[in-house]
Amino acid sequence: MLSCSLSRGAAPVRSWSTSFAFLIAGVALLTLGAKTQIPFWPVPMTLHTLVVMALAVAAGPRLAVATFVAYLGVGALGLPVFSGTPERGLGLAYMAGPTGGYLMGYLVASGLVGFLAAGRGFVGRLGAMLAGLVAIYALGVAGLIPFVPTSHLFTAGVAPFLVADLIKVLIVAVGASAVSRLREVRS
DSSP states (O other), rough: OOOOOSSSSSOOOOOOOHHHHHHHHHHHHHHHHHOOOOSSSSSEESSSSHHHHHHHHHHOOHHHHHHHHHHHHHTTTSSSSSSTTTTOHHHHHHTTTTTTTHHHHHHHHHHHHHHTTTTTTTTHHHHHHHHHHHHHHHHHHHHHHEEEEEEEGGHHHHHHHHHHHHHHHHHHHHHHHHHHHHHHHHH
């Protein structure tokens, strides 16, 4: 049985088959999150950040990172799992483009958030996800340097996404707290 990291202080205990099933489901959710576009201002938003944060909070650092590595691997092989694929390219060529830094940021955030959120309450999980956002934006903006003039990095790489990402982090924090409360009531 999957014992989620939302239980306070306990390390997740999983069988190999449960971890593999979570990994496969996680890759599917990451793909769905990347492909889902919601009209938002100033740019449409995807649910990629929400899924990355939710997987990290729910699974812990090891499985969250393994899931994101599998997602990157599937994308590197040329499957259209990333946002804007296949229209904006596929495989390693896509990953080396303007979005590549954000993909690496998501990878780092998967481990960082999973580690920092483990066994924490609402405020701890929220703080962990905000730290994850810092990693995503830092690596994302660094990856934009070859493609965007330095004076436009913030306006191109952070500003259009910040409000939506903060909303997504808040949704995951509230959802994780609700799941924790339900687990406490059941036990």
